[in-house]
Amino acid sequence: MQYFIDLVIVGLSIGMVYGLVALSISFVYSGLDIVHFAHGEIYMVGAFIGVVLFQRLGLNYPLLIVASMILTGVVGVVIERLFYRRLTQGGGGYTVAGMGMIICGFGMSIVLQNVAFLIWGAKPLPFPVSFGMPIEMGDLTLPRSYLWIVSAALVLMIVLHLFLKKTRLGLSVRAVAHNKEIAFLMGINVPLMISVIFGIGCALAAAAGVLIGPINYVQVLMGLGILIKAFAAAVVGGFGNLPGAVLGGLLVGVTESLGAGYVSGSYKDIYAFLLLIIVLMVKPSGILGVEAKVKA
Amino acid sequence: MLEVQGVEGGYGSVQILNGVSLKVGRGQIAALLGGNGTGKSTLLRTISGLIKPWRGTISLDGERIDGRRPDLIVRRGLVQVTQGKEAYPAMTVEENLRLGGYVRNDRAALRRNLERVYEYFPVLKNRRNQLAATLSGGQLQMLCIGRGLMSEPKMILLDEPSAALAPQVVLDIFRIINRICRDGMTLLLVEQNVRMALLLAEYAYVIRDGVIHIEGPAEALIKDDNVRLSYLGGTVADRDHGLTMRP
Numbered sequence A: 001m002q003y004f005i006d007l008v009i010v011g012l013s014i015g016m017v018y019g020l021v022a023l024s025i026s027f028v029y030s031g032l033d034i035v036h037f038a039h040g041e042i043y044m045v046g047a048f049i050g051v052v053l054f055q056r057l058g059l060n061y062p063l064l065i066v067a068s069m070i071l072t073g074v075v076g077v078v079i080e081r082l083f084y085r086r087l088t089q090g091g092g093g094y095t096v097a098g099m100g101m102i103i104c105g106f107g108m109s110i111v112l113q114n115v116a117f118l119i120w121g122a123k124p125l126p127f128p129v130s131f132g133m134p135i136e137m138g139d140l141t142l143p144r145s146y147l148w149i150v151s152a153a154l155v156l157m158i159v160l161h162l163f164l165k166k167t168r169l170g171l172s173v174r175a176v177a178h179n180k181e182i183a184f185l186m187g188i189n190v191p192l193m194i195s196v197i198f199g200i201g202c203a204l205a206a207a208a209g210v211l212i213g214p215i216n217y218v219q220v221l222m223g224l225g226i227l228i229k230a231f232a233a234a235v236v237g238g239f240g241n242l243p244g245a246v247l248g249g250l251l252v253g254v255t256e257s258l259g260a261g262y263v264s265g266s267y268k269d270i271y272a273f274l275l276l277i278i279v280l281m282v283k284p285s286g287i288l289g290v291e292a293k294v295k296a
Numbered sequence B: 001m002l003e004v005q006g007v008e009g010g011y012g013s014v015q016i017l018n019g020v021s022l023k024v025g026r027g028q029i030a031a032l033l034g035g036n037g038t039g040k041s042t043l044l045r046t047i048s049g050l051i052k053p054w055r056g057t058i059s060l061d062g063e064r065i066d067g068r069r070p071d072l073i074v075r076r077g078l079v080q081v082t083q084g085k086e087a088y089p090a091m092t093v094e095e096n097l098r099l100g101g102y103v104r105n106d107r108a109a110l111r112r113n114l115e116r117v118y119e120y121f122p123v124l125k126n127r128r129n130q131l132a133a134t135l136s137g138g139q140l141q142m143l144c145i146g147r148g149l150m151s152e153p154k155m156i157l158l159d160e161p162s163a164a165l166a167p168q169v170v171l172d173i174f175r176i177i178n179r180i181c182r183d184g185m186t187l188l189l190v191e192q193n194v195r196m197a198l199l200l201a202e203y204a205y206v207i208r209d210g211v212i213h214i215e216g217p218a219e220a221l222i223k224d225d226n227v228r229l230s231y232l233g234g235t236v237a238d239r240d241h242g243l244t245m246r247p
Helices: A002-032 A039-057 A061-090 A099-120 A144-166 A168-178 A180-185 A190-212 A222-237 A242-262 A265-282 B040-047 B070-075 B093-100 B107-120 B122-126 B137-149 B167-182 B194-200 B218-223 B225-232 B236-244
Strands: A135-137 A140-142 B002-011 B014-024 B029-033 B055-060 B078-081 B155-159 B186-191 B203-208 B211-217
Touching (some): A002 A168, A039 A061, A039 A222, A144 A190, A144 A242, A190 A222, A222 A242, B014 B186, B014 B203, B029 B040, B029 B194, B040 B155, B194 B218, B211 B218
Parallel strands (some): B029 B203, B155 B186
Antiparallel strands (some): B002 B014, B002 B055, B203 B211
C-alpha cells in the first residue's frame, strides 16, 4: 500500500508537469488553431532561463518561476511575430489545415535546440534549488519539490481559469479563440491578442520547465520527451479542451508511474501511449472532448 | 456621417465591388438592398475594415477610415452588427454584451449601456446568465443588436437582421430597430427582405453586380415598377399587406 501511494504521489506530481505543458499546447491550439510542435523547446528554454536566473541572481523559487514565465513569454511573442505570423496570415488565417505552420513548428524546434546548444552547451545543468527536508506524514515521506510542483501548477491553472472567466482581457481572449473576425468587429485588437495568447501559452510551458528542473537536470534535448507526453495527455483529455489537458496530464503521469513501479521501469515511456491507444479506441474525441469542435 | 466614394474591392483577385458610392446622413436610416451575391456583404465588410478596399474612399464624419484596422473603426463609433448566428455560443448573454462594450473601459458606462440594452430587449435580461447557445433565433438577433449598442456607437451597420427568422419575429425586431433609430441612431440596414427594409428606411440603395443600381427615397422605391418587379414580387394582395404594416 505504502509503495502504491508513493507511486501515485510521484505520478501526480509528474502528471502536473505534463498537464501544464498539455494545457499550454491546448491553449495555443484553442486560441490560434496552431498545433505548435516547438512547444517542448519553449519548455526547455523556460527551464534554462530559470537555471540562469538562479545561478546569476539567486532569486527565490516562486520569483524564479514568474521571471522565467515572463521572459519566455516574451521570447514566444517574438518568435510568433517574426516567423509564424506570416504563415498563419498567408494561408487564409489561423486554420488547422495550415500544414506550413506544422512544418515551421518542427523547424523552430530544431532551431531552438541548436540555439540552446550554442548558448548553454550539451552538458546537462543541475538546478540545485534547496527545498528543505522532506515532509514526514506517518510513514509517508513527501519530498518538498513534489509539493512545489503540485501547488505551483494548481495555482497557475486557477489563475488561468479566473483570468479567462473573470477579466475583460480574458473575455477577449475567448472571443478571439472562437472567431477572430467577430472579435475584430467587437473592437478587439486581434493581432495584439494573438500575441497575448501565444505569450501566455509559452509562459505556461516555461513554468513547467522551471518546476521539473530541480528533479531532473536541465538539458537541451529535454523538450522532445515532454512534447510527446504532453500531446498524449492533451489528446487523452480531448484536444483543445483546457480542463481535459490537465486531467489527461494527471492520468498519463499516474499510469506511467504505476506501470514503471509494478511492471517494469525500462518500459516507462510505453505506458502513456498504451493509455492513449485505449482512450482513443473507447472515446476518439478524448475524455472531455466533444465530437464537434466548440471552443471558447 | 458615412460617405462611401467609388469603392472597388473584393477577395484575392476577384473583384466584387465595382465602384460603390453611397451616403448616410446623421440620424438617417438608409437601406442597402440586393439579392445574394450582389456585393452587399463585401461592401459591409469593406466599410467595417475586415477587408481593405482597392480603390475609393470611405469616410466617417469627414475622416478617412478606409484601410484602417476594424477595431480602430469601432473605436471611432462605427459598429457592424452581425447576424444572430454570430453570437458567441459558449458565452453567456451578458458576456456577449460585455464583449460588445469592450472598447468602453469605464465600468459606469458599461453598466448604463447594459441597462439600456436590457430596456430595449427585456428578454435578454431574463436570460442574462444563460449560454447564448440556448437562445432562439430571434433572441440571438436581439443579442447581436444589443451587443452592437454596448459601445455607444454613433452609427451601426446592421447585417440582415431578418435572416432565417419567422415573419412575426422579424416584425418585432424591426419595431425595436425603429425605436433605437428614433432615439438618435444612424443606421445603414443591409437587407434581402426588401419590403421590410423599405418600410423602415428613409432612403435606399439597391446594389447589383457590385454597383449601386437604383437609389432614392424609400417611398419612391416602393412605387418604382422596377423595384416592385425585381425585388418585391408576389401578388398585389401581398404587396398591400406589406404596405399596411408600415409602423
